[in-house]
Amino acid sequence: MADLPLSIAELPFSVPDRIDQLLSRAAAAHPGRRAVVADTLELDYAALDTRVTSVAAALQGLTGAGEVVAVASVLHPDFAVAYYAVARAGRTAAVVNPLLREEDLLHVLSLSGATVAVVDAALEERLAHVRDRLPALRTVLRIGALPEGDGAPADPATGPGDTAVLQFTSGTTGRPKAVRLSHRNVVVNAAQITDAHRLDGDTVALNHLPTYHPMHLNSAIAAGATQVLCAAPEPYAALMTANRHGATILYSLPVRLARLAADPDLDSISVRTLRRIASGGSGLPVAAARRLSKRFSLPVFQGYGLAETSPLTHSDDPERPVHGSVGKPVAGTECRIVDIDSRAVLPAGSVGEVQLRGPQVMQGYLGGPDGTGLEPDGWLSTGDAGRIDEDGRLFLVDRLKDVFKCDNFLVAPSDVERVLLRRPGVRDAVVVELPDAEHGAVAGALVVLEDPSTLRDVIAAVNDELPYYQHIRDAVTLDAIPRSGNGKVQRRLLAQQLTSRQPV
Template sequence: MPRFAYPQLPLDGLLRRAAERDPDGCAVRTASAAATFAELDALTDRFAACVTHLAGGPGARIGVAGVLGPEFPAAYYGAMRGGGTAVLVNPLIREAGLVHVFTAAAVEVAFVPSATAEVLTKLRDRLPALRAVVVTDADDGVVPGDCVPLAVALAVPSAAVPAGLTGPGPDLDADACVQFTTGTTGRPRGVRLTHRNLVANAAQTAAAHHLDSRSVTLNHLPLYHTMHLNSAVFAGACQVLCADPDPLASLALAARSGATHYYGLPARLQRLAGMLAGTGPRPEGVPAGPELTAVLSGGTALAPATAHALSSRLGVPVIQGYGMAELSPLSHCQSPGDGGHRGSVGRTVPGTECRIVHLDTRRPMDVYATGEVQVRGPQLMAGYLDGPDGSGAGPDGWFSTGDVGYLNEDGELFLVDRLGDVFKHDNELVSPTAVESVLAEDPRVADCVVVGWPDPVHGAVTWAGIVLRDPTAPGLLDTLDSIVDGANRRLARFERIRRVEVVDAVPRTPVGKPERRALRQALRGRAAAEAAV
């Protein structure tokens, strides 16, 4: 295992350290407010006092909605500082998702916005562990049901804060956070991340992204992500939160704020690239800002052509990384200095190892050979809420990610697809993502999704669902045939599209990943019905 040093602190101790080093430095800035590290640390103390007052005792699970505002980091770190475990809550999920998260994690106290509080009020009889709901955006004091406005919840006597409260003390292997998987390959699972996991990954991410105390990060994200929060606090960097979904507005804010790092989702970066198409290297009226050093994409894959086009327009590298909730979450990242090879997700972050194993024999494979990606490092989770103790890694520490890819001679990782998404045609592995990337280059294709259609002779054949840019144009069948013919000329024999349909839309997760699981199930049913005729 590569040697890698990181602080032996509880996660909330990183904020305390930042406040001691640079109390007046900007920690978080929004359109309407800003907080220094000292102010954020003091607010975290108040949240910690609130947690100790409302929770049933040490070790309580505290739900924290990932809203894009300063209340999130204070509640997140405050949950830990108050002796609890923060449970990340996506405020965009629906009733069934909230019930699953709150029940699986046995959440006792929740810090959520009004919209989520209203839903929880209706669900209280199904959530017996939930003791209190604190509404974080109730400025007028009006809250649903028996929820509590944040101002009231924070009005706890200072005596309620234990002296020297700084988290769980020496037990860095205690759970700090529970983060749920996206659920693209099954029901979301609660991932238990320790203080050691998260502090290590904060240090790894800061090193990989080249963050330091002079850095200013612009977060153009719909929700707060703990990777960006923890790495910035570790480095003592300022975070600028942009709630405006307009990509051009976010770019202008980055310039005004002197942002050095711009974080965005692929869907938004794709839109930004389209807006900037045809302009000069530096779009007039929308400068990237002279301090900007990199645009960083995460959540799902950004098409290499889009990354290249955006990099050319802005004059800075557009880079990607790789990880998952089980890895706290980052394991790989391209370098902000050069971006790495086109299409890769970069090398491992410090202190991390990666290898590729054969899908069947599980033996390690040579460079450029495709197989399952395995990772090991200090950021690997403690385990799942619904599983036995342990990280899920083998006795030698290697964790199987469920992703398929290959390594080049420089150690850069190239992802092919999810293990559950790839399929075999005549024993050759087909990547739906690779076929989709070819289809997407046809200007007549607005969106597309690819899965395997069961076939008794070949195992499976490629099925494509295509969203046309102009579905009302005459000659629909001729258009589809032309699109497929053009794609098939660029695909290997075993990848070629054998079935195609026009679809109204491609169902996607909040971060833009195609929801293939339900589609595969539907197609299996249709294939079986065809075979029975």
């Protein structure tokens, strides 16, 4: 890959050669500053760096050069310790979602070839059910009781171009793939995020996510910021934690923020130190962003990225966001829209597939040489449909695999969902593609209603607002929409659920 673009070189700091050097640099500059804060454990930068060194020495005794250590991304300071210790030991970290069930856990551990797994108690129990089908896995270590070695680890023979992390795709359209990210991919993206989110040593970042994503870990460490972990899922718990620890930025999921915005008691709570709220993982409804921004008098902004891009490629302006947009590309990153069929580059305002290129784009998928999954000139086809406005902001439309054609008109399920979610009494909704002999495909809906008996009236009112090819032809009510830990839905499975029940 080419040298870093000039715009990357102009970022707030130069990037180190390895991921763990983000931490050692911060520890040298701010040893007494709080690094990671949780309910039962707090580590300053010096203590975190010391623990990483000790655990790295232990890992070198348990593994050989080139081996993979799976690390469950639980919301606990020991994830940070284990993650950086793997890099300092010269091994590769496979970041594992701790919410996975047995068969998915078996898949990602088999795919990665992990010889050591660092897990919490709950995941260890699930792992025990498939352990006999993982012959490569020799050792299981417990979060909260990581082994420590004597002295410093041997200097690893790894550098910027070596694979540092295996990040797994979400698996919403098939079994997860393992993405190979180099040290350079990850440290560059940490610098890009630090710049885009305006992070610095005065930042206190509140992590209100179900898992500990390396994006938030690396960017906060790169900035010398303090991270506060809130494991409680309730939005109010996050706001109380923010007030208690003086958080300046809140990172949360769209599904949690939307639930907070819709809460009738929202006016009863205030925030004292928060300066902005950041949403990611999927789209945040515009109405929810506006409601929170107005209520708390602070900006609510979104970003965009993929496992294949380390992950962030876009961020809206954290001071002046445009709701509904994921913003402009971060430093050194290119984005374009191409026609779904011809692959020709499209002008501003046109809807097509989003393609990305930049220094944070993956080496390739595990199992293939560098460049596997990329175009020959380095462009990554994301599988997302979107458009870029005249100012360079990206607006996502849908996953390409979710977009379908009705009478040759392109239908994006999210467009129909937006109209559905505006209706009074609609708490949640997902629109899916249903095969249709006459039209090719039509829209179906799964809807959560305050009063399920109003389903027919709601669908009729929504269809009145839509062109005929976007009309909802079948619908059912549910008590809740099944979602993954990061708020995503599997439309194909939901479509099967809909077709197995009676239409409206």
